[in-house]
Amino acid sequence: MSTSRRSLLGGALALACFPGAARARTIEKLKADGVLRVAVYRDFEPWSWRDASSKLIGIDVEIGELIAKTLGLRAETVDFLADEDVGDDLRNMIWRGSLVGGTVSDIMMHVPVDRQFALANDRAVIGGPYYREGFMMACALDTDCEVPPPQFKGRKLAAELDSIPDFYLSGGFGGVLRSDVTHVLSGAAAIDSVKQGKADVALATRAQVEHAMQAGAERLKVRKGPLPALPSPGWDVGVAVKDDARDLADLLDQMIAGFRKDGQIDAILAKHGVTPHAPLSV
Secondary structure: OHHHHHHHHOOHHHHHHOOOOOOOOOHHHHHHHOEEEEEEEOOEOOOEEEOOOOOEEOHHHHHHHHHHHHOOOEEEEEEEOOOOOHHHHHHHHHHOOOOOOOOOOOEEEEEEEOHHHHHHOOOEEEEEEEEEEOEEEEEOOOOOOOOOHHHHOOOOEEEEOOOHHHHHHHHOHHHOOHHHEEEEOOHHHHHHHHHOOOOOEEEEEHHHHHHHHHOOHHHOEEOOOOOOOOOOOOEEEEEEEEOOOHHHHHHHHHHHHHHHHHOHHHHHHHHOOOOOOOOOOO
16 A cells, blocks of 8 residues: 555656646446446445456445346446545545556545545535445354453454554553454455364454355354444445536436445345445435
8 A cells, every 4th residue: 555655646747747637527428439447346245346356346346237227327347446545435436546557536435425535525526325334243162252342352353554454443441352363355354264273253244244244154144232332333325426416426426326226236235145225415
């Protein structure tokens, strides 16, 4: 991640010469072109990842395709590596484009729907919430998953590096668990560590845990009780468009509300083992 940041800083001259953000394509232009460009995160199972044949699959991919189909368009889905924060991702994928090349997309999936975040990123319009995310703990079958977290001392714990689960396990409870935490590259990898017997406990998003349970329930169990002192109560996820595409944003709000009402969003989530949780920001 830091390498990516350095490469951008090294492109200061390119920034000065960058042609600037082009206007978003209007709905009429989208329909004339016949294509909706959809940006999804790379290696982000179960939302967007590549299968053994390198095909992009996942919940966000399918919702993007559903949006495109409803607009009478073909989805052209692009996966991208996360930058240092979601604001950087919006800049690179929606309103300006990356300095290292590539085309901006018409919509970006899996963006936090939060008023303060939206105010801080006003070059994008964020809406169309389709899921409420949270965190969940998964444990090996021989591990008591319900004990107060400090009692995991001496157990092997796994969490995605520099994530809220990492901060919770490494920094919470006076840091008593810090030396027990193994850092991995994703929440899915943390859960895989438990599945493979390399860890006793993993903390990841609810969607990641439920998806992992779909193909590995015989090797995992989930914590039923709450996670004390967890700093995040959860968050809604939705879609983003460029700030001058408010007509498309309004249409997406209506369209995704309809998908939630008629069960199409729930069906896509269920296909990937994820329990629907209605967003609060509707």
